[in-house]
Amino acid sequence: MNPAVSQESARRTGFALEFDNLGYRYAGARAAALEDVSLSIEPGEFVVLAGASGSGKTSLLRAGCGLIPHFHGGEISGTARVAGRLTTENGPGELSDVVGYVAQDPETQIVSTTVAAELDLPLRFRGDHPAERARAVEEVALALGIPHLLPRTVTTLSGGELQRVALAVALVTRPPLILLDEPTSQLDPVSGDELIWLLRRLNEEWGVAVVLAEHRLERCLAAADRVIAMDAHRIGFDGSPRDFLSWAVAERPELATPSALVFAGAGFEPLPTGVRDARRTLRGAVPITKSSPGSTKPSESGGDRPPKTWVNAPRRVGGDGSESARGLVLNATRLWVELDPGDGAIDVLRGIDLKVRAGEKVALMGRNGAGKSTLLRTAAGLLDPVSGKVEVGAGIALLTQNPSDFLVREKIGDELSGPAGEAALRAVGLDLSPERDPRDLSGGERQRLALAIALAGRMEGEELPGIVCLDEPTRGMDRGLKEHLTELADRLVARGAAVVISTHDVEFAVAFAERVVLLGDGEIVADADMRTVLSGGWYFASEVARVFDRPGLVSIEQGIELLAAESDAGGGS
Amino acid sequence: MKKLSPIAYVPRRETVQTASLAPVTLYLGAYLLVCFFSSDPLVLVTATIGAVIAGYGSGAKRAVNFSLKLGGFLALTMVVVNALVTSRGTTVLARLGDWPILGRVDVTAEAIAAGGVIGLRAMGTMVVIGVWSACVDPDRILQAVHGVARRSALTATLISRLVPLAATDYARIGEAATLRGPAASPVGRGAMAHRLLAGSLDRAVDVAATLELRGYGSSGGSAGFRAAPSRYDRRFWVAGVFLMAVALAELAFGSGRFDAYPEISWEFGLEGPLAAIAFSLGGFVTWRRGRRKGRP
Numbered sequence: 001m002n003p004a005v006s007q008e009s010a011r012r013t014g015f016a017l018e019f020d021n022l023g024y025r026y027a028g029a030r031a032a033a034l035e036d037v038s039l040s041i042e043p044g045e046f047v048v049l050a051g052a053s054g055s056g057k058t059s060l061l062r063a064g065c066g067l068i069p070h071f072h073g074g075e076i077s078g079t080a081r082v083a084g085r086l087t088t089e090n091g092p093g094e095l096s097d098v099v100g101y102v103a104q105d106p107e108t109q110i111v112s113t114t115v116a117a118e119l120d121l122p123l124r125f126r127g128d129h130p131a132e133r134a135r136a137v138e139e140v141a142l143a144l145g146i147p148h149l150l151p152r153t154v155t156t157l158s159g160g161e162l163q164r165v166a167l168a169v170a171l172v173t174r175p176p177l178i179l180l181d182e183p184t185s186q187l188d189p190v191s192g193d194e195l196i197w198l199l200r201r202l203n204e205e206w207g208v209a210v211v212l213a214e215h216r217l218e219r220c221l222a223a224a225d226r227v228i229a230m231d232a233h234r235i236g237f238d239g240s241p242r243d244f245l246s247w248a249v250a251e252r253p254e255l256a257t258p259s260a261l262v263f264a265g266a267g268f269e270p271l272p273t274g275v276r277d278a279r280r281t282l283r284g285a286v287p288i289t290k291s292s293p294g295s296t297k298p299s300e301s302g303g304d305r306p307p308k309t310w311v312n313a314p315r316r317v318g319g320d321g322s323e324s325a326r327g328l329v330l331n332a333t334r335l336w337v338e339l340d341p342g343d344g345a346i347d348v349l350r351g352i353d354l355k356v357r358a359g360e361k362v363a364l365m366g367r368n369g370a371g372k373s374t375l376l377r378t379a380a381g382l383l384d385p386v387s388g389k390v391e392v393g394a395g396i397a398l399l400t401q402n403p404s405d406f407l408v409r410e411k412i413g414d415e416l417s418g419p420a421g422e423a424a425l426r427a428v429g430l431d432l433s434p435e436r437d438p439r440d441l442s443g444g445e446r447q448r449l450a451l452a453i454a455l456a457g458r459m460e461g462e463e464l465p466g467i468v469c470l471d472e473p474t475r476g477m478d479r480g481l482k483e484h485l486t487e488l489a490d491r492l493v494a495r496g497a498a499v500v501i502s503t504h505d506v507e508f509a510v511a512f513a514e515r516v517v518l519l520g521d522g523e524i525v526a527d528a529d530m531r532t533v534l535s536g537g538w539y540f541a542s543e544v545a546r547v548f549d550r551p552g553l554v555s556i557e558q559g560i561e562l563l564a565a566e567s568d569a570g571g572g573s
Numbered sequence: 574m575k576k577l578s579p580i581a582y583v584p585r586r587e588t589v590q591t592a593s594l595a596p597v598t599l600y601l602g603a604y605l606l607v608c609f610f611s612s613d614p615l616v617l618v619t620a621t622i623g624a625v626i627a628g629y630g631s632g633a634k635r636a637v638n639f640s641l642k643l644g645g646f647l648a649l650t651m652v653v654v655n656a657l658v659t660s661r662g663t664t665v666l667a668r669l670g671d672w673p674i675l676g677r678v679d680v681t682a683e684a685i686a687a688g689g690v691i692g693l694r695a696m697g698t699m700v701v702i703g704v705w706s707a708c709v710d711p712d713r714i715l716q717a718v719h720g721v722a723r724r725s726a727l728t729a730t731l732i733s734r735l736v737p738l739a740a741t742d743y744a745r746i747g748e749a750a751t752l753r754g755p756a757a758s759p760v761g762r763g764a765m766a767h768r769l770l771a772g773s774l775d776r777a778v779d780v781a782a783t784l785e786l787r788g789y790g791s792s793g794g795s796a797g798f799r800a801a802p803s804r805y806d807r808r809f810w811v812a813g814v815f816l817m818a819v820a821l822a823e824l825a826f827g828s829g830r831f832d833a834y835p836e837i838s839w840e841f842g843l844e845g846p847l848a849a850i851a852f853s854l855g856g857f858v859t860w861r862r863g864r865r866k867g868r869p
Binding site (some may be wrong): 067070089091093096097100103105109110112114117121122125126153155170198279397398400406414420453455456457 | 583642712746749757764768772779780
C-alpha cells in the first residue's frame with residue numbers, strides 16, 4: 001500500500017490503534033496475559049507504556065501489530081484495530097504498512113546480511129518498484145542518521161547501531177504507528193537518550209504515533225504526551241505524564257521517576273516530568289506548591305521517610321573500609337586485549353590498570369563497545385591479553401549477559417548437587433526443590449541459579465571466591481528486580497567477596513555501587529567513588545545529579561534532604 | 574564487543590560468495606552427498622580434503638579449521654564409542670573384561686574401522702556445512718526460499734538461519750560452560766546439543782516473527798528477488814554437474830567396496846581412486862588466479 005494511503009487510512013478511521021475490551025491468554029497458559037483492555041491511540045500521539053515486568057506491556061504491543069493472535073496463537077476476546085483494520089482478520093504481514101514494531105533484542109530482529117538489504121526487505125515484500133525502494137531506503141537512513149551504515153554487515157554493528165537499524169526498518173514503509181518494546185534496555189545512556197529524542201523528532205516531523213514500553217521512565221517521560229500504566233494485565237492508569245507521576249508516587253512508587261520522588265519526598269508540587277521541568281520549577285519559572293512531605297503515601301518504615309525503594313544512598317560494607325585492610329582480589333596491569341570482530345583485529349582494551357579489593361562494590365560503566373565485557377571476560381580467563389597481565393588471586397566467578405546459557409538441564413538437582421552445590425545455592429539465597437525445572441523459575445531466580453552454578457566449587461566451605469562479576473544483569477529488569485539484585489550483591493559482599501557489575505543503568509549504579517569505573521574506548525576515563533563519578537557528567541549521571549548539578553549529589557535521599565533544607569532556610573515556597 | 578562465530582557468514586569477493594546460489598548448491602551438495610553417504614574411506618578422506626581446499630580457496634579458513642576441530646573430536650568419539658559398544662568382528666585386539674552397563678568388552682579391529690568410517694562421514698559433513706555457512710549469504714537463501722515457501726516465515730527461517738543461529742548460540746553456551754564452577758555438573762555433549770537445538774529453535778521463532786512483521790507472508794506482489802549473474806557461475810555449474818554425477822555413481826556402485834564386518838574387506842578397483850581424485854581436485858574450483866594481488 002502507498003504510504004500516503006496508509007496515513008490517510010489511519011486519519012479516516014480516527015484512531016491509529018484501538019482496543020475494545022481486549023482479553024488474551026497465551027496457548028497453554030493458565031493466567032490471562034491481558035484482561036479487559038480498552039484504549040485508543042490518536043494519530044500523532046506519543047504514548048509511554050509503563051508497568052512492572054510481566055504486567056502485560058509486551059502482550060499489548062504484540063496485540064497491536066497482529067503477532068497476537070496470528071503468531072502466538074492462544075485465546076483472544078474483544079477487538080483490536082490498527083488504522084481501522086481488525087487484527088483478527090489481518091496478520092502481521094498485512095498490517096506491516098500501517099504499524100511498525102521494534103522488539104527488545106535487536107539481534108533477533110535483524111534478518112539480512114547488510115544494513116541496506118535489511119532496509120530494502122519490507123519494501124521488496126510489499127512489491128515496491130526498485131526506484132521507490134531506493135528512495136525510501138535513502139530517506140529513512142537520512143532521517144535516522146545512518147546513511148554511513150548502509151553498506152555495513154550487520155555483524156559489525158554495535159548494540160546502539162543495531163537498534164537504530166531496527167527502528168529504521170520499522171519505519172521504512174512509513175507506517176502511521178510504531179510500537180517499541182523496551183528499545184533502550186541494551187543501550188548505554190548516550191544511545192538511549194539519542195533514540196528517545198529521535199522518536200520525538202519523528203513523531204513531530206512525520207506525525208508518527210509512537211507507543212513506547214519502557215522501564216526507565218526518567219529517560220522518556222519528558223517526551224511523552226500520555227502515559228498508560230499496565231497493572232496486573234489491565235490498564236492501571238491512563239493520563240498525562242504529570243498526572244501519572246502523582247498516581248505513581250501514591251500508588252506505585254516503583255514506577256515513579258527519581259526527580260518526582262525527590263519532589264514528592266520534599267513535599268514539592270508540581271512533580272517534574274524530566275530534568276528540564278525540574279530545573280525550571282526550582283528556578284521559579286513554575287510556581288511551587290508546598291505540601292506536607294510524605295503525604296502521598298505512608299512509607300514502609302513509617303514516619304516521613306520515603307519507602308524503601310526511594311532510598312538508595314551508598315554505604316560501605318565489609319571490613320573497616322580502609323584500602324590497606326582489604327586484600328587485593330583483582331589486579332590488572334597495563335592490560336591490552338585485541339579482538340577480531342570479523343574484519344580485522346582491533347585493540348579493545350588499551351593499557352588498563354585496575355585494582356579491586358575484597359568487599360568493594362564496583363559498577364563498571366561506559367558506552368556500548370567501550371570494553372566492559374572484554375575486561376570481565378579477560379579477568380575470568382576467557383580471553384588472553386596481548387600484553388600486560390591480570391591476576392585474580394582468590395578466584396573469580398563471572399555471570400555472562402544471558403543467565404539461561406548456564407542452564408542446560410531440566411532439574412535444578414541435575415545442575416547442582418552435593419555439598420558444594422548446596423553451599424553455592426545458600427550463598428545466593430536460593431532455597432528451591434531440586435526437582436524444579438530451571439525454565440519455570442522467574443527471571444531473578446534464574447539469574448541467582450546461574451550465579452550459583454558459576455560459584456559451585458569455587459567456594460572454600462562457605463567462603464566465596466575473591467571477586468564475583470556480573471555482566472549487564474539489569475537488562476529488561478524493572479525496579480523491583482533490580483532491588484533484589486542489589487540485595488544479592490550486598491549479601492555476597494557481606495560474605496567477603498568483591499562484586500563488580502557492568503551496567504548501563506545509572507540509577508542502578510547509584511543504588512548498588514560504592515565505586516564507579518568508567519571506560520571509554522578501551523581506557524579507564526574515570527575511577528572514583530560513585531558519588532563523584534555519577535554527579536560529574538551529562539550522560540553518566542543520575543537524574544537527581546542532573547537536576548541539582550552539585551558535586552556528590554546523586555541519590556533520591558540526598559535530593560530530598562537538600563530540597564527540605566533549602567525550603568526550611570527560605571521559609572518554604 | 575561481540576565475538577563472531579567461526580562459521581558465521583562474512584561477505585567476501587571470492588568465488589563461492591559471488592557465484593549464484595544454484596550452481597554453488599549443486600557443487601557443495603555433491604560434497605555433502607558423498608561425505609554423508611559414502612562408505613569408502615579413501616573417498617571420504619579425499620572428499621573432506623577437497624572440501625577443506627574449497628573452503629580455503631573461498632577465504633573460509635577459520636570456518637574450516639573450526640569444523641575440522643569439532644569434526645575431529647566427533648570422529649574420535651565415534652571410534653572410541655563404537656570400539657567399546659560393538660563386539661562384532663573377528664580380529665580381537667584387546668579383551669577388557671566385564672564393564673558395568675556395557676557387559677563384556679572386546680575391542681576389535683573391525684569395530685574400530687566401522688567407527689572410523691562413521692567418524693570420517695561426520696567430519697566431512699561438518700566441513701562442508703562449515704564452508705556453506707561461512708560462504709553462502711543467508712539473504713540469498715532466504716530469497717530463494719521466498720519463491721517456494723511464500724507463506725511460511727518459519728520454514729524460511731529454519732532453512733536460511735538455523736545454522737547461523739545455532740553457531741552463535743554454540744559460541745555463547747560454550748563460553749558459559751567454561752565459566753561453570755568445578756562442582757557444577759559438567760555440560761556433556763548431549764545436554765549441550767539438546768540445549769542448543771531448543772535455544773536455536775526458540776530464536777528461529779523470534780526471527781520468523783520478525784519476518785512476518787516485515788511482510789513476508791503478506792499478499793503483496795512478488796518480492797522481485799533476482800540474483801545477479803556471476804562470472805564464476807559457469808565454473809560451478811560444470812564442476813557441480815560433474816561432481817554430482819561422480820557422487821551419484823559412487824553411491825550407486827561403490828557400496829560394498831568397503832565392509833568392516835565380519836572382517837575388514839576393501840576392494841581396490843579403478844572407480845574408488847577416480848572418485849577420490851575428482852573430489853580432491855574439485856576443491857580447487859573455488860580458487861582463482863592472482864586472487865590477492867594488489868590488495869592492501
